[in-house]
Amino acid sequence: MTEQIHPLPNSIPASATVPRGFAGYVRKVLAIVGKDIATEIRTKEMISAMFVFSLLIIFIFNFTFDLRAENLQTVAPGVLWVAIAFAGMLGLSRSFVLERDRGVLDGLLLAPVDRSAIYFGKMIGNVLFISLVELFILPIFVILFNQAAATLPLLCGVVILGTIGFASVGTLFSAMAVHTRAREVMLPIMLFPVIVPLLLAAVRLTSAILDNTPLAEVSHWLALLIAFDAIFIAASFMLFEYVVEE
Amino acid sequence: MIQIRNLTKAFGSRVVLRGVDLTINEGDFVTLMGANGAGKTTLLHIIATLSKPTGGSVSISGYNTADSATELRRFIGLVSHKTLLYDDLTADQNLRFYARLYDAPHPSARIELLLKQVGLWGRQHDPVRTYSRGMQQRLAIARAMLHNPPLLLLDEPDTGLDQHAADRLNELLTAVGADQRTILMTTHNLERGLSLGNRVVILAKGKIAYEAQRQDVTVAEVRERYFQYVTAN
Numbered sequence: 183m184t185e186q187i188h189p190l191p192n193s194i195p196a197s198a199t200v201p202r203g204f205a206g207y208v209r210k211v212l213a214i215v216g217k218d219i220a221t222e223i224r225t226k227e228m229i230s231a232m233f234v235f236s237l238l239i240i241f242i243f244n245f246t247f248d249l250r251a252e253n254l255q256t257v258a259p260g261v262l263w264v265a266i267a268f269a270g271m272l273g274l275s276r277s278f279v280l281e282r283d284r285g286v287l288d289g290l291l292l293a294p295v296d297r298s299a300i301y302f303g304k305m306i307g308n309v310l311f312i313s314l315v316e317l318f319i320l321p322i323f324v325i326l327f328n329q330a331a332a333t334l335p336l337l338c339g340v341v342i343l344g345t346i347g348f349a350s351v352g353t354l355f356s357a358m359a360v361h362t363r364a365r366e367v368m369l370p371i372m373l374f375p376v377i378v379p380l381l382l383a384a385v386r387l388t389s390a391i392l393d394n395t396p397l398a399e400v401s402h403w404l405a406l407l408i409a410f411d412a413i414f415i416a417a418s419f420m421l422f423e424y425v426v427e428e
Numbered sequence: 429m430i431q432i433r434n435l436t437k438a439f440g441s442r443v444v445l446r447g448v449d450l451t452i453n454e455g456d457f458v459t460l461m462g463a464n465g466a467g468k469t470t471l472l473h474i475i476a477t478l479s480k481p482t483g484g485s486v487s488i489s490g491y492n493t494a495d496s497a498t499e500l501r502r503f504i505g506l507v508s509h510k511t512l513l514y515d516d517l518t519a520d521q522n523l524r525f526y527a528r529l530y531d532a533p534h535p536s537a538r539i540e541l542l543l544k545q546v547g548l549w550g551r552q553h554d555p556v557r558t559y560s561r562g563m564q565q566r567l568a569i570a571r572a573m574l575h576n577p578p579l580l581l582l583d584e585p586d587t588g589l590d591q592h593a594a595d596r597l598n599e600l601l602t603a604v605g606a607d608q609r610t611i612l613m614t615t616h617n618l619e620r621g622l623s624l625g626n627r628v629v630i631l632a633k634g635k636i637a638y639e640a641q642r643q644d645v646t647v648a649e650v651r652e653r654y655f656q657y658v659t660a661n
Contacts, residue, residue: 206531213528217514217521224516224555289512289571291478293529294501427480 210295214303215310221280222311228273232315236269240319244326258327259388263381265319266341267348267374270312274352275369277308278360287360287426297423301353305418308349316341329392336391340407344384347411351376354418357425376414383407429454429579429610430475435484436634437470444470446634447484452627454578457611459625461618463658466631468614469508472583475612476506488579502530505572505580509587511564512571515557519548519567522556523574530575542570546600562593569600580604582613586620598624618651632657 222228243261247253281287290300320341324331352373359369383406390400397404430452437445444467452458462468473479475486477497486493488500506512513522520539527535543549546566556564565585572580582601586594594617601624605611615621622628622642628650630638637657640650 210529213525217517217525220521221514221516284515285510286512286514288478288506288508288510289526290529292476292501292504292506292512293526294498294531295529296498 207296207299210293210299211303211306214290214300215306218304218307219310228276228311229314231276232269232273232312233318235272236265236315236319237322239265239268240323240326254327255389255392258323258329258392259385261327262320262323262388263344263385265323266312266316266344267377267381269315269319270308270345270348270352271370271373273311273315274308274349274356274373275359275366277304277353277356279356279365282360291426297426298419300426301357301419301422304357305349305353305415308353309345312345312349313342316345333391336397337388340384340387340391343407343411344380347380347407347414348377350411350418351414354414354422354425357422379406380410383410429456429489430612431485431487432471432475433485435471435474435486436482437467437474437479438482444634445474445481448631448634448636450629450636450639452610452612454610455608456627457605457625458613458627458629459621460612460614460629460631461616461621461654462614462631467634468631469583471631472506472508472581472612472614476504476581477501478506502575503577503579505575505577506583507565507568507572507580507585508583509585511556511568513556513564513567516555518553518555519543519559519570520552522567523552523571526571527574532574532576535574538574539570542573545603546570547596560593561588562590562596565589565593565597566600569597569604573604578609580609580611582611582615584614584616586615586617594620618654619647622647622650630654630657 240261243257243264247257278287281290320334320337323329324334324337355369355372355376359365359372362368383403386403387400387407389395390397390403430450432448432450435445435448436443448467448471460468460471470479474481475488475493477493477500480494488503491500493500514525517525523539523542524535527539532538539552540549543552546569548563548567548570551559551563556567559567569585585601586597589597598620601613605624611625613621613625626642628640628642628645629636630653638653
């Protein structure tokens, strides 16, 4: 390979340790997101599994519960978040498992990319995939549980906030679980206790939306949800490097 | 270029590297041999900044890998027995992804050049899972060379290759080595390793057991030393 576009450096120049800036950081985050999207477009493994599983949960709960009107309003928010949480778990468990099992995680770690950029790239990808599934199951949920279509915009807002929090901590735990032997079991065992506050807040807010309760009366749950997202994004950003290093 | 001083690495109570001292000069092609479990891959991973040492230090051109890991990775390429390629993506997609991670300049031209040099131009839009093992390893070399690294680390790159593919890999590595690149290669194939490198190092029980310049030794001498340390291990 004697033809070179650039001369081979004989030694590492002094400028080697100059940081490349925020724009470069964002480019790498987007490169990782783009790679995950391209892989998912080809395989459709994650989204199809999440979609079918969440649909099954909604249908099974819809058929098994006594569906009188007063029961619907009580049960519906919980059913929605059970579907999102368990389907999201499927997606999260594949997030790093595929990288690890196919031996490509080292490729990411070898690159001159801050570890936090890998975290954000994977997290944004997880948010996108889970959100795409939610985009389809929310209308189905609204129809099956006889909810007003007008609730959809606010529902989407709560679902997005909940998904961000779920994916932020789930991406970190997925990276942790991938190093364990019983990784499919470890991830839900580690994740579910931590996301209890998020699920509580999300279910209460969903219930308020479906009941047309003024949001001012449930603002504390909204504050909890936003605080959960902010805290766990920050914590995961700081801890991710230690999780992936050997 | 690489200074390794009293390097130790332990995984829990299992000590893998027990005080490795090694200097690799610019332009050296070092063949690193040793028994399975001697610590060759661990040593390469530490140099590649994939793993942190438990003790001692590794510096590349004066930069400590523990302090400057992210930036040093711009100057290191790694080819291992794992290809580090995404099977479901095409060769072109894989290389474009890594080109973005490494900020490789002129990526399209660079990718075309590399794919032609490794003999995969024309198959760049096929998913990597449709490639043979030999083709995947050639693509892995292209991936490692995207950013034109002055330091190339090769961890048993001929694993799983048939004779023809291994010979082709040899040709590529000979061409790479001719660019005055610094190369550290681990292998179990003594003849191949000695034909490529200008230095030979044997790692045994986590330490450097033997070092020699290629021109000062014969294949038979190295083979005798190698089996001496492998059987003792």
